Amino acid sequence: MNIGVVCYPTYGGSGVVATELGKAMAAEGHKVHFITYSQPTRLDFFNENLFYHEVDIKPYPLFQYPPYEIALASKMVDVAKREKLDLFHVHYAVPHASAAYMAREILKVEDLHVPFITTLHGTDITIVGKDASLEPVVTFSINQSDGITAVSSDLRKDTYDQFKVTKEIQVIPNFIDLDRFKKQKKDHFKKAICPNDEKLIVHTSNFRKVKRVQDVVKVFNEIRKTVPAKLLLVGDGPERSAIEKLAEQSCSMEDVRFLGKLEAVEEVLSVSDLFLMTSEKESFGLAALEAMACEVPLISTNAGGLPELNVDGVTGYLCDVGDIENMANKALEILDKDNLPKFKEAALKRAQEFELSNILPMYENLYKQVITEF
Ligand code: GMT
Numbered sequence: 001m002n003i004g005v006v007c008y009p010t011y012g013g014s015g016v017v018a019t020e021l022g023k024a025m026a027a028e029g030h031k032v033h034f035i036t037y038s039q040p041t042r043l044d045f046f047n048e049n050l051f052y053h054e055v056d057i058k059p060y061p062l063f064q065y066p067p068y069e070i071a072l073a074s075k076m077v078d079v080a081k082r083e084k085l086d087l088f089h090v091h092y093a094v095p096h097a098s099a100a101y102m103a104r105e106i107l108k109v110e111d112l113h114v115p116f117i118t119t120l121h122g123t124d125i126t127i128v129g130k131d132a133s134l135e136p137v138v139t140f141s142i143n144q145s146d147g148i149t150a151v152s153s154d155l156r157k158d159t160y161d162q163f164k165v166t167k168e169i170q171v172i173p174n175f176i177d178l179d180r181f182k183k184q185k186k187d188h189f190k191k192a193i194c195p196n197d198e199k200l201i202v203h204t205s206n207f208r209k210v211k212r213v214q215d216v217v218k219v220f221n222e223i224r225k226t227v228p229a230k231l232l233l234v235g236d237g238p239e240r241s242a243i244e245k246l247a248e249q250s251c252s253m254e255d256v257r258f259l260g261k262l263e264a265v266e267e268v269l270s271v272s273d274l275f276l277m278t279s280e281k282e283s284f285g286l287a288a289l290e291a292m293a294c295e296v297p298l299i300s301t302n303a304g305g306l307p308e309l310n311v312d313g314v315t316g317y318l319c320d321v322g323d324i325e326n327m328a329n330k331a332l333e334i335l336d337k338d339n340l341p342k343f344k345e346a347a348l349k350r351a352q353e354f355e356l357s358n359i360l361p362m363y364e365n366l367y368k369q370v371i372t373e374f
Contacts, residue, residue: 282306291347
């Protein structure tokens with residue numbers, strides 16, 4: 001198949017899923033064309049089946065807001081014609097689904113038939129898309145999709161609850177490449193961070209409000225009242241300065257490190273004992289799955305799709321959003337030397353269910369079905 005993939009190219013779950021899926025499809029022999037405004041972060045190498053087409057927007061003094069959606073749709077039309085695309089797969093509904101709709105309809109006029117699949121990732125539904133300023137277009141373009149997927153049953157339900165979507169939404173969860181995300185021997189790294197064998201707690205995110213990273217710091221402060229521990233915060237984003245301030249005021253900066261954006265996050269996960277995901281809403285929780293694949297158990301909230309990943313009492317614990325005390329108590333239970341090995345083992349076992357090879361056929365079958373039925 002010749003597939004056109006539209007996604008956000010930055011660090012972020014939807015871009016990672018889009019890129020890793022595209023790479024896996026290319027390895028299966030399909031030709032995959034990424035269409036976006038800059039090179040996707042995990043696509044910086046040569047492969048005969050992978051292509052990148054940059055969306056170009058010319059600045060003009062009249063434009064307070066450059067028309068990205070139109071530029072994207074135009075590029076999609078252009079690539080579809082030149083590369084004889086069979087299908088578009090757009091990740092994150094806003095504004096990719098409406099651009100895909102526009103491209104498909106333009107191509108139809110020239111008797112070219114290129115259907116599109118929209119994958120809903122989370123905040124495109126739960127935060128951005130449901131806002132009244134966007135909702136009519138989002139509803140329309142989801143309904144116009146030739147295939148719709150959501151990354152969890154919870155997100156599927158949210159979409160039906162909040163939008164008048166009349167079409168079938170197929171749940172295809174996030175996936176993990178266990179060749180990359182596996183526990184590596186990094187003892188020297190652990191020794192450098194935890195010289196006195198402290199427990200290592202980790203959090204990775206894009207530091208947006210929805211992640212409630214301040215709760216990570218608060219839970220950590222409770223944990224270290226009982227157990228010597230260190231905290232690593234990986235990632236960057238709008239809330240980082242506020243979190244740094246909170247950490248400076250509430251704990252010793254010797255014990256907390258902000259690592260910023262990190263490509264080889266699996267190396268940090270390999271030496272970690274516990275992952276904290278304190279999000280107010282999380283459609284799936286890809287960062288948590290990456291941790292579990294590296295044998296790191298999880299304290300997460302019970303928000304969104306997290307209960308579909310984190311098995312309460314087995315791979316970690318599920319807690320109410322903002323319940324710092326319970327999160328800290330449950331964390332101490334996991335970190336107990338008699339419990340930690342079994343939680344680690346269970347985390348890995350659960351992650352194996354989301355191995356790429358289990359999920360890839362779901363997308364591949366959907367692609368074939370949509371192309372055949374269109
Ligand atoms: O978590 C984010 O804010 C990034 C966001 C994205 O769209 O890039 O992630 C969403 O998609 C991921 C991949 O499907 C999911 O694993 C995340 O749970 C989801 N984030 C939220 O729902 C907040």
